[in-house]
Amino acid sequence: xxxxxxxxxxxxxxxxxxxxxxxxxxxxxxxxxxxxxxxxxxxxxxxxxxxxxxxxxxxxxxxxxxxxxxxxxxxxxxxxxxxxxxxxxxxxxxxxxxxxxxxxxxxxxxxxxxxx
Amino acid sequence: xxxxxxxxxxxxxxxxxxxxxxxxxxxxxxxxxxxxxxxxxxxxxxxxxxxxxxxxxxxxxxxxxxxxxxxxxxxxxxxxxxxxxxxxxxxxxxxxxxxxxxxxxxxxxxxxxxxx
Numbered sequence: 001x002x003x004x005x006x007x008x009x010x011x012x013x014x015x016x017x018x019x020x021x022x023x024x025x026x027x028x029x030x031x032x033x034x035x036x037x038x039x040x041x042x043x044x045x046x047x048x049x050x051x052x053x054x055x056x057x058x059x060x061x062x063x064x065x066x067x068x069x070x071x072x073x074x075x076x077x078x079x080x081x082x083x084x085x086x087x088x089x090x091x092x093x094x095x096x097x098x099x100x101x102x103x104x105x106x107x108x109x110x111x112x113x114x115x116x
Numbered sequence: 117x118x119x120x121x122x123x124x125x126x127x128x129x130x131x132x133x134x135x136x137x138x139x140x141x142x143x144x145x146x147x148x149x150x151x152x153x154x155x156x157x158x159x160x161x162x163x164x165x166x167x168x169x170x171x172x173x174x175x176x177x178x179x180x181x182x183x184x185x186x187x188x189x190x191x192x193x194x195x196x197x198x199x200x201x202x203x204x205x206x207x208x209x210x211x212x213x214x215x216x217x218x219x220x221x222x223x224x225x226x227x228x229x230x231x232x
Contacts, residue, residue, distance in 0.1 A: 007153050007231075009151055011130070011158070012128050012148055032126045032128055035124065035126075036123050041156060042156040043124055097124070
């Protein structure tokens with residue numbers, strides 16, 4: 001029985017998925033997803049914004065729970081704002097092993113850390 | 117501050133990670149991980165076993181919660197048995213959209229489905 005839920009996707013195929021803002025305009029895309037090895041939860045989407053939100057083309061790790069999959073758009077909608085992106089910590093080398101950096105990032109976006 | 121927790125990994129880098137059995141011998145490796153788009157949880161590891169457990173080289177989706185990351189081994193340990201692998205549903209085309217197939221798979225492995 002095929003239920004048509006279509007909720008499963010190979011993690012590698014998430015790379016390149018578009019991300020849309022509150023007004024349904026494309027703001028960027030997902031370069032890769034970061035998994036918490038122990039819990040098996042997706043922790044971050046590392047996104048590129050292409051200068052749309054005024055932060056240039058730099059990579060930004062964004063907490064996964066700022067994204068919601070939208071079947072109509074065929075991509076993710078995000079609740080993050082331009083102000084949040086501008087004030088969030090830069091993705092310095094080693095950020096993925098830096099709990100202090102992660103804590104500040106979640107504070108900026110107002111999100112519940114995945115490790116709690 | 118680097119805490120050295122090292123829990124985050126790019127999903128794409130999970131591909132190729134070794135999986136070890138109860139006796140710490142390598143039983144196979146992860147080809148790719150499948151994510152539930154809505155919850156952001158890793159639902160399955162699609163594994164190859166290389167004939168070790170008597171099921172040939174075929175791909176098998178294995179519920180993610182049968183795997184535990186082992187920092188000493190640098191890979192995942194699995195609780196699944198050869199009998200479970202042999203009796204689990206084959207990974208027929210379209211399994212990832214087939215809730216009935218998924219239910220039988222979780223029943224075989226005795227695991228809690230990710231959608232509950």
